[in-house]
Amino acid sequence: MTRCLLMVLDSVGVGAAPDAAQYGDEAADTLGHIIARTGLRLPALHSLGLGRILGEGDSEAPRASYGRMRERSAGKDSTTGHWEIAGVVLEEPFAVFDHFPDPLMHAIEEEIGLRFLGNHPASGTAIIEALGEEHMRSGRPILYTSADSVLQIAAHEAVIPVERLYAICEAARRHADAWRIGRVIARPFTGAPGAFIRTERRHDFSMRPPRTVLDAIREAGVAVRSVGKVADLFAGQGMTETHPTGSNAQGMRVTEALWQRDEPGLIFTNLVDFDTLHGHRRDVAGYASALAEFDTWLTGFLPQCRAEDLVIITADHGNDPTHHGTDHTREEVPLLVLHGGRSAALGTRDGFADVAASLACAFGLPPWPIGRSFL
Template sequence: RTGRGWLGNKAASGTAIIAELGAEHQRTGQWIVYTSADSVFQVAAHADTVPLEELYRACEMARELLVGEHAVSRVIARPFTGTPGAYQRTPHRRDFSIAPVGSTLLDRLAEAGIERVGIGKVDDLFAGRGITSEHTPTNRDAYRLIEQALDRGKSGFIFVNVIEFDQTWGHRNDVAGFHEGLRELDAWIPRLEGRVREDDLIIITADHGNDPTTPSTDHSREAVPVLALGPRVRARGLGERATFADLGATVAEYFGVARLAAGSSFLKEVWA
């Protein structure tokens, strides 16, 4: 349907397969396609070989095909630039997700008329349902937009993905970059706390590990942190939670919307 052939078609690290097949892709114009450890199908193309919008259209076609009993969760467009031996993925990645199969927290908030502000790629994760988002190429861009959203003084839900811990440092095994990114986040948190109001609740977490010290460039399997902050939050340990869905349940209770199908709220455990 795209008029181009393909290269790869195997499970691979994104940076490794671009290094392996990038020159052949530039010579032939064929897509580089590959899968990852999780349920994704990725399509890579050099920005000088395939226009960005053509790459997006090809991923939309793949999204239409990868459905049914063994549906793929996400199709990811992976544009890159550079020359052989020095290829670099660009910030113009785009995710084409399968639509959520049931009602989500975002749906409940929308039905209740609660404003939802997305920062980073969060809209792509929900196929654009229930939220729109301003994509950010760096963590600093995300921090700046969070500050701007809080300074507007409106009530609502701000949903943020800071991408560099995953995309720039985790997958590339950049230990020094990851370390500096954590220090930068830690130094920025007081600026965040200085902007919140009395009844604001901040939750910081991760959706998976991405240990840059392991030989693998894939996500790593470990317990992720959950940190609750705010003027009314009591300092205490939450222990090990049964499910990641506890976060959605907590936010639902905080906003007073209908309970979700999964998860147990920990709001009463931390809210004073």
């Protein structure tokens, strides 16, 4: 009858991983640098043990167990991080490109009957401003990438309706598998030249993962309810319910509503605004504000948790808004575990898959083959 919440604060890293220099991310520290720049206070997270994670030496005993996790998979993107959290370690990273090769482009364009604009690395907002007017004139979708394994396709909703954009991305996904591209992302936008606005109807089309602990939980007859982009990252695999959201605020509301149903099972939530709206845009003040908003929500949510419940708060990678560039950063992530009224120092875990091992333990499943349970 276990009731569990696994909440991923997208990109809220807590300091450079030992191999960060291999990714150009030495000295990155998403949360530490935001706090240093803004004086941000997060009382609810600190009450659970965040100060201990950050090395602040809080005098009061935390309400939860606390530690860090160090990613074993190669990469620093959302798909890699979430898959490892669910018990899959990628020895070979997803492929990244500074432009997509002609055979891939031609295959997609032939299927959809359109030619793309762009095909180079760019910030999503910048490329829309640069090519949006030409897109509206020609009807050609905008294609671009980043340092992550993503093929992103942007289109104005008045030029290419959202459902048509999704169909284009589904076609791209079929061809992208052979090139080991982690995600194809639909990026609809509206507005006029000089004032384009990306809408909340983003949709991620991921590669299908190998079997994860989510599959094991579902196969045991236990509900797995996803909130936010989680279902997208797993291509819907292992889910019994999916609840897409358009913002952190909506994600928190949906999570709380599901929790208040008081039903056994796993709620797996991703809050993406930290990354999408603030990390990639190097918006320190906005990132701090989003963290404060989450902490306020958490203050009201924690009294709804019983001792027998399991609540895990973590992240999938970093995205230090004070760092160079606009890409993710290779960082360790926080681990806060509320369960049984216990508080223990969990240390630095060797891999995100310790979460998967712990979920298997919590739901009475056979031990997960990767990771070590912290319960």
